[in-house]
Amino acid sequence: MRNSRTIKWLSLLTGLGLNAYVTPANAAVDEYSIILLDRTGSMIENTNINIPSQTFWTDAMDSAVGVISLKDYDHTINRAYAIWDFRNGAYTSGDTTQVSAKQVWPLAQADCSSFCPAGSPGCATFISPTTTTGLVSNYCDFSQPNAGSDTPYTGLANLLLSYKTDPNRMPDPTGNGTTPLADSVCRILDQIRETSPTAQQTITLESDGGENDSSATGVCGNWSVASTNANFVGNTNFGWNKNVPDWDMSAAKLSGAPDAVDSTIFPGGGSWEARIVRRAIRMNIPAAADATKTALGNESSVRNLAWRVDAHYKLYTSSSLSPLAVAAPAATTLSARGDSVSGGLDTLRQHPVNAMVAGLAAPGTAAATTTVTLSITQSDLSLFKQLGSTNFPTNAKAKARSYFQAVAVDQNQVYGTYHKLAGDVDDSNCVDRADYSIMTQKDVWRQRALPPNQIGMRADLNKDGWTNEADRTILLANWGKGCINNPGPKPVVK
Numbered sequence: 001m002r003n004s005r006t007i008k009w010l011s012l013l014t015g016l017g018l019n020a021y022v023t024p025a026n027a028a029v030d031e032y033s034i035i036l037l038d039r040t041g042s043m044i045e046n047t048n049i050n051i052p053s054q055t056f057w058t059d060a061m062d063s064a065v066g067v068i069s070l071k072d073y074d075h076t077i078n079r080a081y082a083i084w085d086f087r088n089g090a091y092t093s094g095d096t097t098q099v100s101a102k103q104v105w106p107l108a109q110a111d112c113s114s115f116c117p118a119g120s121p122g123c124a125t126f127i128s129p130t131t132t133t134g135l136v137s138n139y140c141d142f143s144q145p146n147a148g149s150d151t152p153y154t155g156l157a158n159l160l161l162s163y164k165t166d167p168n169r170m171p172d173p174t175g176n177g178t179t180p181l182a183d184s185v186c187r188i189l190d191q192i193r194e195t196s197p198t199a200q201q202t203i204t205l206e207s208d209g210g211e212n213d214s215s216a217t218g219v220c221g222n223w224s225v226a227s228t229n230a231n232f233v234g235n236t237n238f239g240w241n242k243n244v245p246d247w248d249m250s251a252a253k254l255s256g257a258p259d260a261v262d263s264t265i266f267p268g269g270g271s272w273e274a275r276i277v278r279r280a281i282r283m284n285i286p287a288a289a290d291a292t293k294t295a296l297g298n299e300s301s302v303r304n305l306a307w308r309v310d311a312h313y314k315l316y317t318s319s320s321l322s323p324l325a326v327a328a329p330a331a332t333t334l335s336a337r338g339d340s341v342s343g344g345l346d347t348l349r350q351h352p353v354n355a356m357v358a359g360l361a362a363p364g365t366a367a368a369t370t371t372v373t374l375s376i377t378q379s380d381l382s383l384f385k386q387l388g389s390t391n392f393p394t395n396a397k398a399k400a401r402s403y404f405q406a407v408a409v410d411q412n413q414v415y416g417t418y419h420k421l422a423g424d425v426d427d428s429n430c431v432d433r434a435d436y437s438i439m440t441q442k443d444v445w446r447q448r449a450l451p452p453n454q455i456g457m458r459a460d461l462n463k464d465g466w467t468n469e470a471d472r473t474i475l476l477a478n479w480g481k482g483c484i485n486n487p488g489p490k491p492v493v494k
Helices: 004-015 056-072 109-113 151-162 181-193 272-281 331-336 378-387 396-401 433-440 454-459 469-477
Strands: 031-038 079-088 099-105 125-127 139-142 200-207 305-317 351-356 369-374 403-410
Touching (some): 056 151, 056 200, 056 305, 079 181, 099 181, 109 125, 181 200, 181 272, 200 378, 200 396, 272 378, 378 403, 433 454, 433 469
Parallel strands (some): 031 079
Antiparallel strands (some): 079 099, 125 139, 305 369
């Protein structure tokens, strides 16, 4: 946090007309933030039957930008960002040998300074804080001397949005690339613990789950043994029971289950879900193998660690089951992805659960109980929600930064709102500043445009379930249409 002397110094520079992006010497980073992107084969699944190019992956980029916009555009602290992604398996372009998580940005100073206006290199500085155990990772330090500018944040948003179509970043279009989720998350935990222990630490995770390919030797992969504990696997309340070993994420000791606490399959036993949480809680222990070899007790995190998790999955009711809008990969490709059954992605990734589904009952009657099919396992969903909730045992500041969003897609979902005049968000028969203001307000702009966000649905002009740059383009292209009075100049897009 900047002190009053620094703020006065910056104000003086600005008043003298000097470069407002000059970075104060040795400015401390208040928060280290890693964005972890799942680019495995299943992320190519289509999520909007009317837009074939819209997938879990493109939704994930919109989600990540939305979280940053909602949580980080406050300019009150000095943040440093890094982007990592993960997959395991052959890929037809870009890196063909990736295993587990890999840093993709920033790799050099130019990756940071490219976000800055010409002649003002101090707004994003390349730093490499990890040095103690041989791990190396880089960050762009968004120094933000000019608290009124969002230039680096705009650059980060544009970079993530460019990943939607970048063949070196997006998932393989044929579905190759399996999911080493446990190994990847634990690697990120190892990386972020190398930063300052007094700084805030944040992990933003975009994934559709599907743990099936973490290595047999990984301390968190645990031979990809998932939880068999019914209290966790079928837990629709997403609650941890901290009074039992591994908080219900592993089978009981001596139960004989492969994920049992102290199982001989792996030191300390336990499910891969539990081993991720073990590592996350015990960040003060340098070696992940030491942090994960014993079951969780009623303990709290020692770091100021916050999780922001977007879980991407499809949701079907018994009356809305339908095939994917795009053809599923061939059986050989599915085998390469690590799926255990041949057939389409839709078949492979359906997990029936019983749940109360709002909106299925007639008005004035109780909600109906029906069978819901998800494209994510309940245990994956439970883990994701718990990490991103205030239930994760960390301090108050981290709880305030935590975030969970279910980016759930119903094949029958209707996106957007009909407008007689394109771009006329408020249906005033004039496309003007009022429409632009509605679209770009903080709780609408770059956010999911689905119920109960009725304002966002009105601003979702291209009907893709998001309010973002695509909708703004439509609005500005129709600026002034229908207006009796002059709507004024178009807003300047930075």
